Amino acid sequence: MARILQMPSTPTATTAPQDVLREEAATFDVLRRMREDILCCVLKPDQRLRFGELRQRYDTSVGTLREALSHLVSEGLARTEAGRGFTVASISLADFLDLSELRVWLETRTLADAIRHGTDAWEAEIVGSYFLLNKLGAPRQDDPVGVKREWGKRHKRFHDALVATCTSPWSLHYRSELFDQARRYHWLTMIHARSRRKNEHLDLRDAVLARDSDKACALIESHIRTTVAQAASEVPGLTMDAAPSARRRKA
Template identity: 40%
Template structure:
């Protein structure tokens, strides 16, 4: 049997640990035992260390020479800072996409919205089992909105911020049930974008992102462990 290339093994290990962080299998603040992860995943020490170093560079893990790696903690203060930064970056990306986007871009947006709108809303289902599917479709829709932006650096920063926000969204989806019409929020943003109304689209996007942050804050991140245990 041919051995799996180290790069492929490292990639698989990276995505496995990342998914476990996003799904809260590894909870915020938890210290990760590298040897246990190696045994659990059947991966080499080098592959696990490289994957964890990458996750630390992306902000999912924190590392120290004495204590190793732990899952980055969550807090209301961090969420507020993250949301403020996301709104600013999304504004820049969205305005350029609206200015430059063509018919194929519009078609991709409509298709992504259609798929997302047909999935059970992860926000409205406490302990939903399909959070992964909804989160993936949500990411596809939001990425489609800005895909006509030509600034690679803006899009990279935006993607990093989106991933960090996804951790907070999933904490909310797992730990509580929210009365929120996300489909119509997304529809309003899409319609403003397709009408090339940049000011309205950016205002609606800012409201959308801020509303998510406000709901997550109300979950009370200080007591998130208790809420996850009950989920």
């Protein structure tokens, strides 16, 4: 179970201020970079992940790569077959639908609980992270990749902040994993979508800060569902079938 956002805790301050970030050093760093690359489709769905190329790209050894890849497999961002190496996980509309249904439940559940246990520090982080998200504005199709990536980061930070005070570690853990899964589809939507959406995050923020649990949950539910619908209609090639991979049998 990966570390969850560690928000209103006193920093331990043993060696350096950002000591927390050091975690696992090399391996952890490679893992994070690979995850980001899969999420942003730099490594494309169903792409074969050969050790030769990866070693060059991330400047590390086979063993370290294996460990990172192994992690990605458990997270559902990659798959592996015995003796055939690793592959980026497929995407499909069916998967996004399935994913999103679970998300609706987990997001509303964690959000309601977080609101129930909200603190001043929690409110502050929501205000702060919303500010950062809003300052950047929703990225357009023709914005540079760097801007889109930064928006992705801030978007995640805002949504993490909303549920930070939820008291169920398991719910938070799975919520986080599924949020990352959804980010792959969000990325595709950002690339292709033409329609613009109103600023749903502002309403969400205000409902949460007003501790209006029902309204906040309804908003986040429609937030998720709208995104699915948008992806389904505007991302080309996102079909119900999983992959164009060559697993045919002869008739």
